[in-house]
Amino acid sequence: MKIAILSRNKKLYSTRRLKEAGEARGHQVDVIDTLHCYMDITSNHPAVRLKGQELPAYDAIIPRIGASISFYGAAVVRQFEMTGSYSINESVAISRSRDKLRSMQLLSRKGIGLPRTGFANRPDNIKDLIKNVGGAPCVVKLLEGTQGIGVVLAETTKTAEAIVEAFMGLQANILIQEFIKEAGGADIRCFVVGDKVVAAMKRQGAEGEFRSNLHRGGTAVLVKLSKEERATAVAAANIMGLNMCGVDILRSSRGPVVMEVNSSPGLEGIETATKKDVADLVFQFIEKNAKPYRTRTQGKG
Numbered sequence: 026m027k028i029a030i031l032s033r034n035k036k037l038y039s040t041r042r043l044k045e046a047g048e049a050r051g052h053q054v055d056v057i058d059t060l061h062c063y064m065d066i067t068s069n070h071p072a073v074r075l076k077g078q079e080l081p082a083y084d085a086i087i088p089r090i091g092a093s094i095s096f097y098g099a100a101v102v103r104q105f106e107m108t109g110s111y112s113i114n115e116s117v118a119i120s121r122s123r124d125k126l127r128s129m130q131l132l133s134r135k136g137i138g139l140p141r142t143g144f145a146n147r148p149d150n151i152k153d154l155i156k157n158v159g160g161a162p163c164v165v166k167l168l169e170g171t172q173g174i175g176v177v178l179a180e181t182t183k184t185a186e187a188i189v190e191a192f193m194g195l196q197a198n199i200l201i202q203e204f205i206k207e208a209g210g211a212d213i214r215c216f217v218v219g220d221k222v223v224a225a226m227k228r229q230g231a232e233g234e235f236r237s238n239l240h241r242g243g244t245a246v247l248v249k250l251s252k253e254e255r256a257t258a259v260a261a262a263n264i265m266g267l268n269m270c271g272v273d274i275l276r277s278s279r280g281p282v283v284m285e286v287n288s289s290p291g292l293e294g295i296e297t298a299t300k301k302d303v304a305d306l307v308f309q310f311i312e313k314n315a316k317p318y319r320t321r322t323q324g325k326g
């Protein structure tokens with residue numbers, strides 16, 4: 026098959042591994058810089074152009090859209106869908122997963138376990154907002170945070186109020202969450218492809234750190250999932266409409282709770298921790314499922 030990986034950087038581990046795995050399975054794999062693509066959206070012959078030329082028809086694309094280019098990236102994926110390319114993650118699902126509030130609303134509506142969470146922009150009653158998630162200790166997060174930056178543990182109600190006020194002063198959207206203490210500074214990354222968790226790792230925060238992010242000094246090890254954890258990860262991926270994603274779970278005393286679903290999960294950490302050829306499994310899935318115009322929305326959403 027002719028397959029394109031949409032990625033800003035050929036040299037990234039995930040991009041390199043996907044290209045290598047696809048080629049090893051006999052596919053033609055091109056890496057295309059998402060931001061360099063442009064398109065004529067008014068023509069009745071939808072096409073994607075690059076460097077003065079129309080791109081050939083790809084059987085499938087693998088979008089690796091970083092958070093900073095969500096908006097344009099989704100438009101490029103949508104255009105590929107309109108040309109008939111199968112996208113492992115469709116544009117609508119990518120956009121949906123980028124909106125944390127919308128994601129959590131969708132997951133909660135379908136009964137997926139979540140940490141008790143409140144969203145706010147200008148809460149007129151901060152005390153109530155905090156009380157609603159069970160009071161202190163609680164976690165306050167910047168909606169647009171990443172790599173653990175902007176995630177703060179407030180030990181007391183007074184601190185929680187102060188943090189909320191500080192973030193509000195910066196005009197930031199925030200999320201306030203019940204602190205899952207029993208998770209012990211660890212979370213579980215489930216890498217889902219299709220309707221299976223193909224690899225899972227436990228990330229443990231550094232000593233005295235409640236955030237498990239590898240960027241904050243956490244370490245990753247192989248983990249065995251319970252049936253319930255597997256089912257939760259697969260259900261969350263399915264609700265989000267993502268065929269390839271990373272579902273982050275906390276082990277709470279009332280069972281697995283989903284923290285977030287990532288539509289461009291990295292391969293380096295998970296392949297290193299589990300020694301699994303996750304990239305190969307991605308192509309196996311594409312081989313089975315790619316059909317022209319197979320997206321559920323065909324770019325209509």
Ligand SMILES: Nc1ncnc2c1ncn2[C@@H]1O[C@H](COP(=O)(O)OP(=O)(O)OP(=O)(O)O)[C@@H](O)[C@H]1O
Nearest residue numbers: 140164170171172173174202203204205212236237
């Ligand atoms: N409600 C919570 N209870 C316990 N620990 C939490 C909670 N929320 C977050 N954490 C810990 O903090 C870490 C960072 O939080 P989170 O994943 O929400 O933000 P982020 O990593 O900055 O965002 P992203 O994963 O999108 O980069 C988590 O991996 C987890 O270990």
Ligand SMILES: [Mg+2]
Nearest residue numbers: 170171284285
């Ligand atoms: Mg997060």
Ligand SMILES: [Mg+2]
Nearest residue numbers: 172173238273
């Ligand atoms: Mg995270």
